Amino acid sequence: MKNNLLFRWTLISIFLLTFGTTSIIQAADTIKIGIAGAHTGDLASYGLPTVKAAELIAKTVNAKGGILGKKIQLLVEDEACKPELATNVATKLVSAKANAVIGHICSGATKAALRTYKDAGIIVISPSATSPELSLSGQYPNFHRTIAPDDTQARLVADFALNTLKLKKIAVIHDKGDYGKGFAEYAKIYLEESKDAKVVLYEGITPGAVDYSAIVQKIKYSGADAIVYGGYHPEAASVVQLMRKRNMKTIFISDDGVKDQMFIKVAAAAAEGVYASGPKDTTKNPLAIAAIAEHTKAYGIEPGSFYLNAYSAMLAIVNAIDKAKSTEYKAVHKALRTHSIDTPLGKIKFNDRGDAIGVGFSMYQVRKGVYVELK
């Protein structure tokens, strides 16, 4: 019985709580920013830091009098990264007349919700959805993000191979996994777009296999100057070691999965000179240091995943509304593309596809046992 009573009270308080929030929504003239993402469930740890970032910025901005003379009001909605819930959340935010949305967190949920926002003319900035098709397809002009889409890494690696290293014959190898193969597929497309270079080999290897000698021989006889490898560090370490043991000087270029200190530890001397792409180093950015300190001060813990991306997204939208002097879709849309702003991720603005320029990956090279960012 006691449990039952408790349950009832919980229900009543939840009801009151929701009721309370909606009544506030109706009340003041504010700038409403929807914060949508996973705040419960398995992936809550990806979504909650975004709420924290938004709260911190809203507090700072409101303390200074808000934007355009209005206070920022956050509409926090949970969709647990589930596409079917995401569409509900989107409808809810549209009917609550949100001026912009920071979110969603997962690519699938973001995709599901985008159409609703597009029809209602609401700007969306996701801190974490990396699926390339969200911006590549051009279907959602209202979509922006402060994280690099998965294919930019492949683009960066391909450009680096073609323009900086001036390679002509390239072997593209991957580990058959979602991440590695996705990267390799894009890398292959971008390499083949250039007429100067040729992809001489495109193959997958089996992670955890006993030996990789056969594929190494195949690479050797393909005459490739370089390998672009999509996958993680354990297999990369074996392949590089086997190549160096056979005195092959083939250049090895890989992705974020290999840009890991473990790779250098395992491959040891063979790792020297290997190139890999990885997220730009933000640890020295004073704004990032300040943003993290702000979080630690307010909540007593270090921020979680995508915190800096969300922080930057929030700064960008506040700045765009301020510069556009309006919350009207077209003006804000334009402002996001024309006015750059200093954020913890660096100086950013958005390109035509809605991807943030200046956010993303750099090339690194192993020099004397550490990854060094190449400028």
Add this chain to the structure above:
Amino acid sequence: MNYFWDLFLGGLTRGSIYALIALGYTMVYGILQLINFAHGEIYMIGAFTALIVASMLTMQGLTGLSVLILATIVAVLYAAAYGFTVEKIAYKPLRQASRLSPLISAIGMSIFLQNYVMLAQTSDFLPFPNLLPQLNFLDSISSVIAPSDFIIIATSTAVMIALTVLLKFTKMGKAMRATAQDQTMAMLTGVNVNRVISRTFIIGSALAAVGGILIASHVGRINFYIGFNAGIKAFTAAVLGGIGSVPGAVLGGLVLGLAESFGTGYISSDYESVFAFALLILILIFKPDGILGRSSQ
């Protein structure tokens, strides 16, 4: 032609490792009709022990061949002790049980050992030092055969010859063969069957440890999970050659290694494991007992 030769050597190298591990499966099966699924883990433990010993010796300032030999001796002893203990704990109490029980117990042992090493050591990949000696005369032939390939093939051949001599010409070998043919009859003629079984496990485990050290030096990294893939492939090799047959395991290992190497080289590495298992199915269709397997009627 050169490409063919390189692929051939690569396949032979990989095949001789498979063969070394497959011998353990086939010998145990020959005597107990038991598939020792924990055998892949013994191989992994051998490699881990060698890594630990080699790191300790290197810290003491030793280098080169002495590290390799000492690490190998310790690893072989350690792995043999594990093989011996696994048999005593997991299989001996179940010897009279139905054939399914030891099989489940073997799978359990395999999972246990994997997780034990993961918890006691690390779940990360570890670099494995290249222990194979850099011999001068190998440099002169390095255009024909890579030094590490040569060492792996030569060592495995030597080990397999030693095993054959042991089985054919010693009293212990005779007892093992007798037990494999008819356990009850062997017991009646005064063969200590329990001892023979223990020795089989010890020998099989020692071979697996040698295989583990060779391949880990070659590939340069290990973790707690390497035994699984190697074990599955070696088991396939044993079945391919005819499980229970010692020459069959060697042949099966080599055929499997070559098939994978040529499959990768001439077709595509995406389907490496597919070649291995397609070959297995093909051979089992035409020769259900494996290439050199004795017909079980």
